[in-house]
Amino acid sequence: MGLCHGKPIEQQSKNLQISNEIEESPKNSSQKAKSSGFPFYSPSPLPSLFKTSPAVSSSSVSSTPLRIFKRPFPPPSPAKHIRALLARRHGFVKPNEASIPEGSECEVGLDKKFGFSKQFASHYEIDGEVGRGHFGYTCSAKGKKGSLKGQDVAVKVIPKSKMTTAIAIEDVRREVKILRALTGHKNLVQFYDAFEDDENVYIVMELCQGGELLDKILQRGGKYSEVDAKKVMVQILSVVAYCHLQGVVHRDLKPENFLFTTKDESSPLKAIDFGLSDYVRPDERLNDIVGSAYYVAPEVLHRTYGTEADMWSIGVIAYILLCGSRPFWARSESGIFRAVLKAEPNFEEAPWPSISPDAVDFVKRLLNKDYRKRLTAAQALCHPWLVGSHELKIPSDMIIYKLVKVYIMSSALRKSALAALAKTLTVPQLTYLQEQFNLLGPSKNGYISMQNYKTAILKSSTEATKDSRVLDFVHMISCLQYKKLDFEEFCASALSVYQLEAMETWEQHARRAYELFEKDGNRVIMIEELATELGLGPSVPVQVVLQDWIRHSDGKLSFLGFVRLLHGVSSRTLQKA
Ligand SMILES: Nc1ncnc2c1ncn2[C@@H]1O[C@H](COP(=O)(O)OP(=O)(O)OP(=O)(O)O)[C@@H](O)[C@H]1O
Numbered sequence: 001m002g003l004c005h006g007k008p009i010e011q012q013s014k015n016l017q018i019s020n021e022i023e024e025s026p027k028n029s030s031q032k033a034k035s036s037g038f039p040f041y042s043p044s045p046l047p048s049l050f051k052t053s054p055a056v057s058s059s060s061v062s063s064t065p066l067r068i069f070k071r072p073f074p075p076p077s078p079a080k081h082i083r084a085l086l087a088r089r090h091g092f093v094k095p096n097e098a099s100i101p102e103g104s105e106c107e108v109g110l111d112k113k114f115g116f117s118k119q120f121a122s123h124y125e126i127d128g129e130v131g132r133g134h135f136g137y138t139c140s141a142k143g144k145k146g147s148l149k150g151q152d153v154a155v156k157v158i159p160k161s162k163m164t165t166a167i168a169i170e171d172v173r174r175e176v177k178i179l180r181a182l183t184g185h186k187n188l189v190q191f192y193d194a195f196e197d198d199e200n201v202y203i204v205m206e207l208c209q210g211g212e213l214l215d216k217i218l219q220r221g222g223k224y225s226e227v228d229a230k231k232v233m234v235q236i237l238s239v240v241a242y243c244h245l246q247g248v249v250h251r252d253l254k255p256e257n258f259l260f261t262t263k264d265e266s267s268p269l270k271a272i273d274f275g276l277s278d279y280v281r282p283d284e285r286l287n288d289i290v291g292s293a294y295y296v297a298p299e300v301l302h303r304t305y306g307t308e309a310d311m312w313s314i315g316v317i318a319y320i321l322l323c324g325s326r327p328f329w330a331r332s333e334s335g336i337f338r339a340v341l342k343a344e345p346n347f348e349e350a351p352w353p354s355i356s357p358d359a360v361d362f363v364k365r366l367l368n369k370d371y372r373k374r375l376t377a378a379q380a381l382c383h384p385w386l387v388g389s390h391e392l393k394i395p396s397d398m399i400i401y402k403l404v405k406v407y408i409m410s411s412a413l414r415k416s417a418l419a420a421l422a423k424t425l426t427v428p429q430l431t432y433l434q435e436q437f438n439l440l441g442p443s444k445n446g447y448i449s450m451q452n453y454k455t456a457i458l459k460s461s462t463e464a465t466k467d468s469r470v471l472d473f474v475h476m477i478s479c480l481q482y483k484k485l486d487f488e489e490f491c492a493s494a495l496s497v498y499q500l501e502a503m504e505t506w507e508q509h510a511r512r513a514y515e516l517f518e519k520d521g522n523r524v525i526m527i528e529e530l531a532t533e534l535g536l537g538p539s540v541p542v543q544v545v546l547q548d549w550i551r552h553s554d555g556k557l558s559f560l561g562f563v564r565l566l567h568g569v570s571s572r573t574l575q576k577a
């Protein structure tokens, strides 16, 4: 599949982008102007409060055209939500679509009561609009009483008239619930309160006055220095690692959804807009197609995904920060999806050759189409590109819990294969594992028991951990009957074979591990036994499939069989068990 090419420069402004991106095909350009009448993108009430967003009038946007001659890719423009999602959630039907979208329903009978206080007007004096999205608009306001008296705040106003389906109402309910539960992290917007009246829901939060990350990218002509990109990435990863540990997947990570607190160069960055966020249990897969087209992960389009989908979006943001262009681009939404599913991002053209190999490796390991091979947020913070640039304490990583659970249920043969592979890990990989081990509170003589997993999670748990049922999952692990793990066995249990496989050095790891396995793990194995090991059902012609995985000379595992064994039983088989 070919490379994606940048968007024509004249389409860069936020205004133009909105009307372009809701169109399927460039051929329909005559219809584009008409589509701005589409109710979902048209202005919300309170027109007197509107003021032009600084980004729209920003001279930086108009100053970029020259760059197109130098670089093939122009800077990014804002992303819009995936249309099918909007249709399903908000009951919108394209004029040429005969069928009623799935999930749309009659507005009559919808319960739009949220149980929030009705006293918004007596608590806050609303001021001018500071931003706008598909679902609401945000105003600045001043507290009139209580602890926020005299303080400037932001109020996201979501009109109830836009909540035309039960899903849309549920989304708002969840947005508030998640924000309330997660508030407190330094890179997450501070939530204060939620109100409602007959017309609107009001989400009161900290006012971020430094503007969106997208505007900062555009102001800089589309490109960040590596040093500055690292500062942004560390903050994004820190808050996302926190969300994931709580069992919350954001599902709409994009530069528009990160705001700087102040205009100061060193201002902290805050994640906002949990409107598409959801809870996900570590062993659960979500299936609704949600997000913004440029940032959507391939597995979301395949309708089976978890927190790794956010890591893909972070990869897209990192790519944009470093080179100023989107990794996957096409004129139509379906074209973007095709690129996301099939195209490889361009790392050949300027400025990529002048970007450090660590940075390139970092982005590639997030933009891996196989979600199992992608870095987690905690791992990304330990990546060589970032590791020296921050002093964050790496949080617990849920992937460890998932891998350990599978390890414990594995056969002795697979455990010894993993033990051999663990012996080939490099210092950065061991450093990450050591930190994760320490977080589990090993005893003085260096062992952790299954109970330690629960104790560790309870330390950082919030209401969200309960709602996402992460606690149930961890409780299940802590009840597993298994001997204590020392650091060596912990490494074997917590390494991800898929992630190692994504590395250029995989072949060396695997060959070296096979040599070690040959010395003290390999043994004669029957085809039927191997089939059971790998969870292959009776429908698989095992004699044909597995013959290369057993060495004809002595009946022991071949290199191929060893690698297959490392991967273990397929997750599908495990789920059935
Ligand atoms: N706390 C805040 N401080 C300042 N501005 C804010 C704040 N929260 C939101 N905004 C502004 O309002 C815009 C819209 O807010 P938000 O992204 O929450 O709305 P939305 O309708 O859910 O957007 P989307 O279309 O991305 O789903 C933001 O992009 C930002 O510019």
Ligand SMILES: [Ca+2]
Residues within 6 Å of the ligand: 133, 256, 257, 273
């Ligand atoms: Ca938004």
Ligand SMILES: [Ca+2]
Residues within 6 Å of the ligand: 133, 135, 252, 273, 274, 275, 276
């Ligand atoms: Ca939103």
